Amino acid sequence: MARFSTLKDHFLESRLFMGRALVMLAFCALLVGVLVIRLVYLQVIAHEHFTTLADGNRVRILPEPPNRGLIYDRSGVLLAENLPSYRLEITPEQVKDMEASLEALGELIQLREVDLERFARLRKSSPVFRAIPLRFRLSEEEVARFAVNRHRFPGIDIEAGLTRHYPLGPLAVHALGYVGRIDERDLQTISESEYSGTSHIGKTGLERTYEEQLHGSVGHRQVETNAQGRVLRVLERSAPVPGSNLYLTLDAQLQAAIERIFDGRTGAAVAIDPDSGDVLALASMPVFDPNPFVNGIEVADYRALQEDPARPLFNRALRGQYPPGSTIKPFVGLGGLEQGITTSHASTYCPGFYKLPGRERHYRDWKRSGHGTTDLHEAIVQSCDVYFYDLALTMGIDRLHEALAHFGLGRTTGIDLIGELGGLLPSREWKRAARNEGWFPGETLITGIGQGFMLATPLQLANATAILANGGRKLQPRLVRTIQASGAQEPEAVPVLELDHVPRVNSRHWQDVINAMIDTIHGPRGTARSIANAPYRIAGKTGTAQVFGLKEEEEYDAESLEYYLRDHALFIAFAPADKPRIALAVIVEHGGSGGGVAAPVARRILDAYLLDEPT
Amino acid sequence: MSRLIDKRREDASQRGWQQLLHLDGTLLFGLILVSAFGLAVLYSASGQSSEALLRQGIRLGLAFGAMVALAQIPPAWLYRWAPWLYGAGILLLVAVLLVGDVGKGAQRWLDLGFIRFQPSEMMKLALPLMVAWYLSETRLPPSASRLLVSAVLIILPVVLIARQPDLGTSLLIGSAGFFVLFLAGLQWRLLALLGGLVAAGLPVLWHFMRDYQRQRVITFLNPEQDPLGAGYHIIQSKIAIGSGGLFGKGWLNGTQAHLEFLPERSTDFIFAVLGEEFGLIGILVLLLLYAFIIVRGIYIATQAQDTFTRLLAGSLSLTFVVYIIVNTGMVTGLLPVVGLPLPLVSYGGTSMVTLMIGFGMLMSIHTHRKLLAN
Numbered sequence: 003m004a005r006f007s008t009l010k011d012h013f014l015e016s017r018l019f020m021g022r023a024l025v026m027l028a029f030c031a032l033l034v035g036v037l038v039i040r041l042v043y044l045q046v047i048a049h050e051h052f053t054t055l056a057d058g059n060r061v062r063i064l065p066e067p068p069n070r071g072l073i074y075d076r077s078g079v080l081l082a083e084n085l086p087s088y089r090l091e092i093t094p095e096q097v098k099d100m101e102a103s104l105e106a107l108g109e110l111i112q113l114r115e116v117d118l119e120r121f122a123r124l125r126k127s128s129p130v131f132r133a134i135p136l137r138f139r140l141s142e143e144e145v146a147r148f149a150v151n152r153h154r155f156p157g158i159d160i161e162a163g164l165t166r167h168y169p170l171g172p173l174a175v176h177a178l179g180y181v182g183r184i185d186e187r188d189l190q191t192i193s194e195s196e197y198s199g200t201s202h203i204g205k206t207g208l209e210r211t212y213e214e215q216l217h218g219s220v221g222h223r224q225v226e227t228n229a230q231g232r233v234l235r236v237l238e239r240s241a242p243v244p245g246s247n248l249y250l251t252l253d254a255q256l257q258a259a260i261e262r263i264f265d266g267r268t269g270a271a272v273a274i275d276p277d278s279g280d281v282l283a284l285a286s287m288p289v290f291d292p293n294p295f296v297n298g299i300e301v302a303d304y305r306a307l308q309e310d311p312a313r314p315l316f317n318r319a320l321r322g323q324y325p326p327g328s329t330i331k332p333f334v335g336l337g338g339l340e341q342g343i344t345t346s347h348a349s350t351y352c353p354g355f356y357k358l359p360g361r362e363r364h365y366r367d368w369k370r371s372g373h374g375t376t377d378l379h380e381a382i383v384q385s386c387d388v389y390f391y392d393l394a395l396t397m398g399i400d401r402l403h404e405a406l407a408h409f410g411l412g413r414t415t416g417i418d419l420i421g422e423l424g425g426l427l428p429s430r431e432w433k434r435a436a437r438n439e440g441w442f443p444g445e446t447l448i449t450g451i452g453q454g455f456m457l458a459t460p461l462q463l464a465n466a467t468a469i470l471a472n473g474g475r476k477l478q479p480r481l482v483r484t485i486q487a488s489g490a491q492e493p494e495a496v497p498v499l500e501l502d503h504v505p506r507v508n509s510r511h512w513q514d515v516i517n518a519m520i521d522t523i524h525g526p527r528g529t530a531r532s533i534a535n536a537p538y539r540i541a542g543k544t545g546t547a548q549v550f551g552l553k554e555e556e557e558y559d560a561e562s563l564e565y566y567l568r569d570h571a572l573f574i575a576f577a578p579a580d581k582p583r584i585a586l587a588v589i590v591e592h593g594g595s596g597g598g599v600a601a602p603v604a605r606r607i608l609d610a611y612l613l614d615e616p617t
Numbered sequence: 618m619s620r621l622i623d624k625r626r627e628d629a630s631q632r633g634w635q636q637l638l639h640l641d642g643t644l645l646f647g648l649i650l651v652s653a654f655g656l657a658v659l660y661s662a663s664g665q666s667s668e669a670l671l672r673q674g675i676r677l678g679l680a681f682g683a684m685v686a687l688a689q690i691p692p693a694w695l696y697r698w699a700p701w702l703y704g705a706g707i708l709l710l711v712a713v714l715l716v717g718d719v720g721k722g723a724q725r726w727l728d729l730g731f732i733r734f735q736p737s738e739m740m741k742l743a744l745p746l747m748v749a750w751y752l753s754e755t756r757l758p759p760s761a762s763r764l765l766v767s768a769v770l771i772i773l774p775v776v777l778i779a780r781q782p783d784l785g786t787s788l789l790i791g792s793a794g795f796f797v798l799f800l801a802g803l804q805w806r807l808l809a810l811l812g813g814l815v816a817a818g819l820p821v822l823w824h825f826m827r828d829y830q831r832q833r834v835i836t837f838l839n840p841e842q843d844p845l846g847a848g849y850h851i852i853q854s855k856i857a858i859g860s861g862g863l864f865g866k867g868w869l870n871g872t873q874a875h876l877e878f879l880p881e882r883s884t885d886f887i888f889a890v891l892g893e894e895f896g897l898i899g900i901l902v903l904l905l906l907y908a909f910i911i912v913r914g915i916y917i918a919t920q921a922q923d924t925f926t927r928l929l930a931g932s933l934s935l936t937f938v939v940y941i942i943v944n945t946g947m948v949t950g951l952l953p954v955v956g957l958p959l960p961l962v963s964y965g966g967t968s969m970v971t972l973m974i975g976f977g978m979l980m981s982i983h984t985h986r987k988l989l990a991n
Contacts, residue, residue, distance in 0.1 A: 015757045016919070019927055022800045023915050026931075030911070030938045034904060037942070040949045044859040045897040052859025059856065060872045228876040 060226050061237065065199030068218030069164060071245030073178060073208065075254035076280070076483060081178055082209070084164035088145050089201075090137040092121070095130035096157025103155060104136075110151055111137060111144045116298045120183065127186060135183075135201055138297035139165060166202060166296045172289035174257045176317040177250075177281075177419065177481060179207015180292035196220050202296065206317075208248065208481060211420045215485055218245035247486040249493060251280035259610035260285040263603055269570075269590040270318035271607060272464035276576060276585045278498050279468070279477030281417065282611065284461070286318040321423045323457035324589055327545035328385045328596065329574045330406065330452040332515045333466060335378050337405020338393045339511035346514045349377045352388035358395070358443055365391055365447050368546070382518035385529050385544060387451050394450025399441050402449060403429040408504040409466035410476060411458055416501065417479040425462050428455040453548060463574050463587035471541070471576035471585045473512065474504035516541050520579045529597040530573065533605035538612055541582075542575030542604065544596030568592035573600035577608050584611050639688040639984040641917065647910040648684075648961065648976060652677050654903060655887075655962030661869045662883040662890040662964075669883065669964060676966040680973035687977025691985045692926045695978065696750060702739070703747035703770070709736035710777040737778045737786045738971045742978070744774055744790050745932040748797040753924035758802030767798055782827055785943070785957040792939045796932040801924075837953035850886065853879050854948050858892035865896030883964040885956055888948040903962075907941055914976075917983045926982040933975045940972075 044052065073082035090111065097103050107113065117137050124134045136158075140148070145160055152158075166181045181202040184192070188203050197203070199220060204210035221242030225233045260271050264287040273282040290307055294300070299307075307315055316322065338344040354372030355364040367373065367387040373380065381389035394402055406412065412427025426432075428449055430441045448454035458466075461479065469476050478499040486493035506512065519541035522528040529544040547570040571593030576582040586604055593599035635642050656670060656677075663669035713736055748767050752759050759767070771794030779787040799808070823831065836848050857873035866872070871893035873879045882890050892900055914934025921927035937960060944959045946952035958965055960972055 011756055015924055016927075018757060018802050019800055019931065020919055022802060023918060023931055026796070026799065026935055027912075027915060030935070030942075033938075033942050034908075037945055037949065037951065038901070038904075040951055041858070041892070041897055041900055044855060044949060045862050045892065045900075048859050049862045052856050053862070055856045056860035056873055056878075059853075059878050060876050226872075226876070228878075234876065 060228075062225055062227050064223045064225055064233070065195075066221035066223055066239075066242045067199035067201075068220060068242035069244040070166065070181070070202070071212075071216040071218065071486075071488075072247045073216075074247065074249050075252045075257075076250060076282075077253070077255075078249075079254040080169055081174065081250070081252075081254065083167050083169060085167045086162065087138060087165035088140040088160050088162055089135050089165075090140060090148070091133035091135050091159050091161050093130075093133045093157045093159075094125055094128075098156075103158065107136075107148075107155065107158065110147045111140065113137060114300070116300065120298060123186070127189065133159070133161070135161075163201075168292050170254065170258075171291045171293065173254065173261065174252055174284065175207070175289050175292045176286040176319060177207055177252060177257075177284040178292065179209040179211075180205055180295045181209050182295050183298060205295070206421070208250070208419060211418055212248055212482065215487075216245040216248065218488065219243040244488040246488060247493075248482050249484040249486065250481055251275070251278075251282065251483045252284065252481060253282045253611070256607070256611050257283045257285060260607055261287065261289060263606045263610070264288075264590075267590050267593065267603075268312050268318075269588070269593065270322055270460040271586065271588045271603070272319050272460045273607065273611065274464045274468040274479055274585045276468040276472040276477075276582045279479045280483065281461075281479050281481050282584060283607075284319045284419075284481070286316070286320070286322070288312050288314045290314040317421065318589070318591075319460045320417075320419060320421060321459065322589070323423055323425050323459055324570055324572070325454075325456060325547040326411075326452040326458040326463055327547035327570075327572055328387075328451060329463060329543050329545035329572050329587075330411070330456075330458075330466075331382055331385060331390055332470065332519055332543050333406055333409050333411075334390055334393060334397075334402065334450055335382055335518070336470070336511060336515045337402065337408075338397055339378070339514065340505075340507045341397065341401055341405065342507075343397050343401070344378065344393055346378055346511075349375045350381075350386075350389045350392045352376050352386050354388070356388045356391040356447065358447070361444075363444070365444070379514065379518045379521070380527075382515065382543065383521045383525050383528050385522075390450040391447040394446050395443060397446075397450075399428070399430060399446045399449065402446065403427060408476075409469050411456075411462055411466060415461055415465045415479050416499075417461060418481050418496075422461065423459055425458040426455055427458075452545065460587045460589050463572070463589075464585055467574045467576055467587060468582075468585035469504060470512075470516070471582035473509075474506050475500055476502040476504060516579065519543055519575075523575075523601075530601040532597065533601050536577075536605065536609070538577055538608075539579040540575050540577040540605070540608060541579040542573060542601065544601055545572030545574070546570070546594075546596045547572060549592065568594055571596045571598070571600035573597075573604045575601075575604050575608065577612060584608065636984055638685070639981060640685065641913070641980045641983050644910065644913045644917070644976060644980060644983075647906060647913060648681075648973075651903070651906045651910065651961045654906065655959075657868065658887060658891045658894070658962060659883055659964055661871065661894055662874055662887050664875065665869065673964055676969055677961075679966070680970045683970050684973040684977035684980070687974050688980040688984065690977075690981055692929075692978075692982050693985075695746060695929070695981075696925050699743070699746040699750035702743040706736055706740045706743040707774060707777070709734075710740065710774060712736070714777065714780060735967055737774075737781070737783060737790070738967055740774045740778065740790055741786070741793065741936070741968075741971050742933075742975060744771065745793045745797050745929055745936070748794050749925050749928035749932065752797065752801045752928060757924060758804065759798075764798065764803065764807065767794070771795070771798075782830065783956075784830060785955045788943065788955065789936060789939055789957065793932050793936045796935040797928050800918075800928050800931040800935075833954045837950075850880050850954060851950050854886050854889035855950050857889040858949060861893040861896045861899075863897050865892070865894045865899055868894050870894060885944070885958060885963060886948055887963050888945055888959050891962070892948075904941075907937075907960075911935075911938055914979055917979050920986070921982055922986050930979050930982050933979055936975070937972070 070084055072080065075081055121134060121136045128134055148160055182205040183201060184197065184203045204213040204216065209216065219242060221240050223236050224238040226235050226237055227233055256273060260283050267287060269287050271283065271285045275282055294303060352367055352373040354367050354370050357364060373384055373386040376386045376389045406427055412425055414422045414424040433439055433441050445454055449456055465479055478501050480496055482496050484493040484495050520539055523530045523540045523542050524534045530542055549567055549569060571590040573588045573596050576585040586607060588600045588604045590600050590603060656673060659673055660670050748770055751767060751770065752763060755763060771791060775787050775791045778790060853873060857871065857879050871890055873893050874882045874890045879886055879889055891903060911934055914930065918927050918930035918934060921930050940957055940960045943952060943955055943957045947954050958968055
């Protein structure tokens with residue numbers, strides 16, 4: 003063992019050691035002091051700060067999307083519902099290798115190009131911790147296959163949810179519209195918090211118009227999560243408010259009948275209840291199935307719809323602007339009577355053409371041989387052009403414009419459906435503004451028979467017919483009758499909105515015009531006498547509109563070119579004539595004559611509504 | 618000074634069983650308290666795993682067993698073995714660098730066929746033994762030449778271990794050697810010089826560091842720079858400790874730990890779990906228990922009867938402080954992340970056994986004294 007020199011040495015060494023040990027202990031105490039100061043800072047001074055951070059770590063707010071409201075027709079037929087469905091969601095921040103994961107996933111579950119593209123697009127615009135849908139409507143088999151392999155895919159989950167479904171497929175698609183995935187454009191207009199957790203939004207039609215009511219309000223769950231983001235427990239919950247259910251004015255039975263009656267022809271039909279403005283049917287033919295649009299239609303299928311020459315995606319009822327042709331004659335005639343410009347007994351001689359005073363140009367009647375001496379009644383019944391050339395010229399464009407504007411032409415009807423077009427009711431002011439030209443008398447003539455610049459949508463024509471049928475009440479057409487809010491006892495009725503009233507100078511004038519319209523069908527010389535054998539009386543007016551070369555369709559070959567040059571067949575009607583329950587406008591594109599084609603279609607539609615309806 | 622010793626001298630009759638078993642009751646009491654506290658924290662940190670608790674219990678049993686065994690060995694034997702242990706340790710460290718197993722990117726293990734063995738653990742004890750042995754050959758304070766040789770004795774294993782690379786252990790062993798020098802009376806002038814050299818050597822050290830080690834230093838200086846990557850550990854442990862507050866969230870109620878935000882929560886970062894669940898009060902209690910052990914260790918050193926045991930006991934006690942300071946400093950963000958466990962609390966076995974063997978030596982030193990004073 004160690005050699006101890008002396009006891010004194012030992013004592014000195016012991017003292018040296020003692021000193022050194024105390025120095026070291028003091029140094030240690032200093033270090034511990036620093037540590038304690040640090041701890042006091044962390045745990046006392048900055049405690050609140052770190053508590054917030056710790057809560058931020060564990061507490062997340064998860065949105066609970068509301069269930070979308072359902073849509074029913076006027077008698078309770080379900081038109082839009084929500085079906086349970088499974089969708090595959092990916093939370094990017096939890097996926098280590100996205101490429102590899104997607105590839106491995108593709109072996110279990112069918113992933114289309116659209117799915118991957120949409121996912122890539124949404125991924126760019128979403129925060130990394132938010133789940134992004136990759137596939138919708140997984141089959142039971144796919145769900146099972148993924149469930150077995152779930153452990154291989156951290157951050158990828160199957161979410162049970164609801165997906166929009168239109169049980170009647172294409173029925174009334176142009177009125178209903180459809181929902182689709184929220185895209186970047188939608189994101190700019192919606193409140194991000196309201197739509198957190200919602201994947202779909204109304205894209206067209208009522209689904210879009212009533213988006214706010216159908217969507218409901220988002221709910222929230224405050225949840226505690228672990229570091230992997232897995233939900234451990236719910237701390238607080240505010241339930242979502244489901245969207246309201248819509249009860250439409252549409253009659254699904256009538257709508258289905260119309261779509262059947264058109265039988266492959268293109269065109270449109272709009273039926274309105276003249277007493278309430280209820281739109282009973284709004285058909286644009288051909289129709290298409292909205293269901294594939296809900297979760298992203300295949301590019302090829304979409305292209306096929308877009309390139310279809312019959313243009314199924316085009317909403318003719320709402321946005322198709324056609325020359326109304328002779329269908330406006332009753333309105334012009336009524337205007338002439340009410341403005342005191344003509345009387346029911348005044349006659350005009352129709353030689354088959356009309357000349358402006360001092361001009362050589364012939365304005366032809368559709369009947370080359372002429373109608374002979376014609377009063378207003380016969381002019382409407384036989385659709386004499388010359389009578390209306392003369393009347394229009396006498397009225398002048400300003401009064402003509404005023405008369406037709408009373409019936410809502412040239413302006414949107416205000417229907418509760420997004421995207422309506424207002425047609426065109428020409429006037430001096432319009433021509434000055436649009437063409438920078440003065441108005442010519444010749445233009446007044448052709449405006450008097452609904453040609454020239456004049457354009458109207460089928461909805462506008464049906465609306466004008468309804469105003470005529472109900473004696474001048476200008477009701478705003480409506481598609482939604484009642485709105486059933488979630489939890490509300492009684493559905494809330496959408497009020498009938500009377501926008502205006504056509505001034506009535508003399509009720510006889512109205513009756514005279516309506517009588518002429520009745521004789522158009524039920525009279526011996528009426529242009530629509532072929533449909534007279536109905537058990538109810540119809541008041542109506544035929545129309546045949548010349549087609550002004552639709553530019554984008556000009557490139558078709560000679561055979562189809564002929565078809566596309568054919569006139570549009572129009573018919574407006576209301577029935578029963580003495581107590582109207584339905585006002586109708588029908589357009590059969592390139593159908594030929596109104597009396598020959600559109601009137602029979604209209605007759606079958608009226609039958610479907612007036613005869614099949616259980617009363 | 619002698620009066621002080623007289624006053625503190627214990628009654629021989631009371632120390633009967635301790636003398637018999639060669640155990641120091643006071644030190645044992647402190648160690649058991651810390652271990653028990655540690656087990657409670659570990660139970661929470663491991664997610665209430667009774668398996669982890671059992672394993673740790675077995676390790677503690679083994680470690681206490683090793684301590685008791687070592688306590689029976691008289692210090693004179695240690696004195697005789699010191700050079701041999703040291704020499705063997707150096708050889709094994711060289712062997713590790715040549716043929717050692719790679720685990721977690723570092724070569725630390727030596728597979729002896731029947732047991733996997735970490736020579737650096739052995740060096741934690743062999744180095745202070747060696748330096749104490751060498752310096753106790755002559756009178757203190759040591760001469761310049763002795764100091765120089767001691768420095769070489771220290772630097773050799775430090776470099777070898779740093780090469781594995783195991784910065785934590787290397788630091789620990791370096792301190793153990795330094796403490797012997799310091800307690801032996803290293804001149805203040807030389808100490809200042811040494812400090813200057815270390816400061817000057819830091820850039821050189823940076824040059825020799827591996828990428829992950831540099832990253833740790835960078836992270837230490839600015840943890841928010843990469844909150845989800847390298848800085849994640851520190852940020853989460855600060856949040857855990859800070860959110861614990863004065864009284865903590867209560868045992869088993871730490872959200873950071875139980876929701877798995879805190880990494881390494883049952884091993885190197887268990888101190889953060891303690892801070893989160895028991896608050897500042899809980900930490901102070903643990904620190905007081907540690908202080909109790911350390912003060913007792915230093916006391917044993919002052920009571921030692923010869924230079925060798927005195928230096929050894931002092932170094933072992935102070936090295937224990939280094940463990941605590943480095944670990945708590947790292948978890949609270951005061952020091953860079955260096956992988957050292959919180960002694961007797963962190964889950965894990967090897968270093969605990971080494972530590973307890975060290976305490977066994979302390980007990981041996983204290984209970985093998987010849988009772989001259991009586």
